[in-house]
Amino acid sequence: MRGSAARKSWRVRSWAPLVVLVLALGMLVAACGGGSDTTGGGEEAEGNAKPTGIQEGTGNRKEAAEAAAAKVAESPVKLPAKKVGILQILGSIESAQRAENALKEATSTLGWSATVCDAQGEPTKMAACGESLLNSGSEAIFVIGIEPSLIKAQLIKAKKMGVPMIEVTGQVEPDPNWSGTYYPDEGKAGQILSESLMKKLESVEGTAEIAVADYPAGWGHARTEELEKAVSESGGKVKISAKSVTDAANLVQGTQQTVTDQLTQNPNLKAFWFAFDSAGQAGAPVIASKYAGKEFPERPWVVTFHADLGTIELMRKGEINEVVDVPYDASAWIGVDQAAEYFARETPFDTSPQPSYGGFEIFDYAIVTKENLPPAGQYREPKNDFVTFFKTKWQEEFGK
Numbered sequence: 001m002r003g004s005a006a007r008k009s010w011r012v013r014s015w016a017p018l019v020v021l022v023l024a025l026g027m028l029v030a031a032c033g034g035g036s037d038t039t040g041g042g043e044e045a046e047g048n049a050k051p052t053g054i055q056e057g058t059g060n061r062k063e064a065a066e067a068a069a070a071k072v073a074e075s076p077v078k079l080p081a082k083k084v085g086i087l088q089i090l091g092s093i094e095s096a097q098r099a100e101n102a103l104k105e106a107t108s109t110l111g112w113s114a115t116v117c118d119a120q121g122e123p124t125k126m127a128a129c130g131e132s133l134l135n136s137g138s139e140a141i142f143v144i145g146i147e148p149s150l151i152k153a154q155l156i157k158a159k160k161m162g163v164p165m166i167e168v169t170g171q172v173e174p175d176p177n178w179s180g181t182y183y184p185d186e187g188k189a190g191q192i193l194s195e196s197l198m199k200k201l202e203s204v205e206g207t208a209e210i211a212v213a214d215y216p217a218g219w220g221h222a223r224t225e226e227l228e229k230a231v232s233e234s235g236g237k238v239k240i241s242a243k244s245v246t247d248a249a250n251l252v253q254g255t256q257q258t259v260t261d262q263l264t265q266n267p268n269l270k271a272f273w274f275a276f277d278s279a280g281q282a283g284a285p286v287i288a289s290k291y292a293g294k295e296f297p298e299r300p301w302v303v304t305f306h307a308d309l310g311t312i313e314l315m316r317k318g319e320i321n322e323v324v325d326v327p328y329d330a331s332a333w334i335g336v337d338q339a340a341e342y343f344a345r346e347t348p349f350d351t352s353p354q355p356s357y358g359g360f361e362i363f364d365y366a367i368v369t370k371e372n373l374p375p376a377g378q379y380r381e382p383k384n385d386f387v388t389f390f391k392t393k394w395q396e397e398f399g400k
Contacts, residue, residue, distance in 0.1 A: 053098040057385040065385035072358040073396035085133030085141040091118040102332035130154030143167045148175035168331040171219040180349035182331040190223030193324040194230040208270040211242035215276040246279045255282040271301040280304030288319040327382040
């Protein structure tokens with residue numbers, strides 16, 4: 001598949017701890033998921049309310065998921081009760097809450113107890129949380145989007161203790177001490193969005209100039225490298241006239257200033273690409289204000305990733321035009337399933353970020369525009385009902 005080499009190349013890069021922290025936060029902002037019919041979407045993130053994330057469905061999609069689970073379920077076996085930990089990177093943001101809630105629901109379904117330690121976005125607290133969860137007797141620890149460099153000592157300690165540490169929700173640096181890491185294919189998402197953007201720009205007369213905001217993380221590079229390939233293959237039709245790297249320490253104001261400067265210096269820009277969805281949320285209103293009352297191609301086309309609730313509202317206003325969405329919180333269910341099979345059968349953790357489940361598609365990738373937005377306060381409905389799939393699988397295998 002195009003971009004496979006690009007998805008490997010980021011692994012050799014290293015980042016300062018503060019930058020790595022924000023990279024991890026960026027992964028988590030990528031919210032996606034539920035729908036209006038069968039896999040109920042989240043709540044509006046107001047006050048202390050936490051979005052529920054994807055829920056099990058009803059009707060035909062539920063029946064299809066049940067049938068798919070029955071085909072892959074192994075023979076019944078006893079699943080031991082376990083006490084697990086959840087190492088939360090930053091519990092105050094919507095996508096991290098969704099990941100946490102997915103882990104809680106999945107582990108509760110298995111009858112396991114879960115303890116959450118919220119690192120509140122601070123590197124020292126990430127390590128302290130890992131240490132606390134290990135010392136309190138956690139028999140497995142699920143890590144939400146934290147880079148291994150920030151919890152290196154705890155990863156090594158957990159491996160020596162025989163405690164699996166499983167990372168979910170976002171692409172992170174590989175480390176031999178992870179038991180498993182599970183997340184969507186960001187290169188594929190980048191390829192889908194870049195192809196759609198190239199098609200949109202075909203209607204522009206002459207060369208279409210675009211601005212690209214990359215992000216210093218593996219998932220960010222994997223996305224943008226696909227765009228750069230598409231631009232190079234456009235035969236000069238599309239040109240990157242402005243390029244920036246989102247400032248991790250000055251995300252909102254820094255992005256807004258960069259966008260303002262790019263619009264001033266490049267008045268003929270026809271599109272903005274934001275590899276990081278939060279940067280897209282920050283920059284899009286600046287573009288909309290500059291081109292108030294205008295539409296593409298008089299106004300630049302704005303693209304980013306994930307139909308997050310905040311992004312959906314900007315799309316409803318016409319400030320963000322297009323995103324690629326993927327139900328990243330499905331990775332929490334994968335991680336719990338891998339742990340259950342390990343404890344019940346001593347099955348090794350799958351080394352693929354997207355394990356195969358008999359052809360049942362868990363991560364689906366979809367273009368979302370203003371024309372196909374979900375109802376207000378809801379997430380996009382994923383192609384398959386993965387919550388019902390895993391619950392049915394566990395009922396067949398563990399009686400849970």
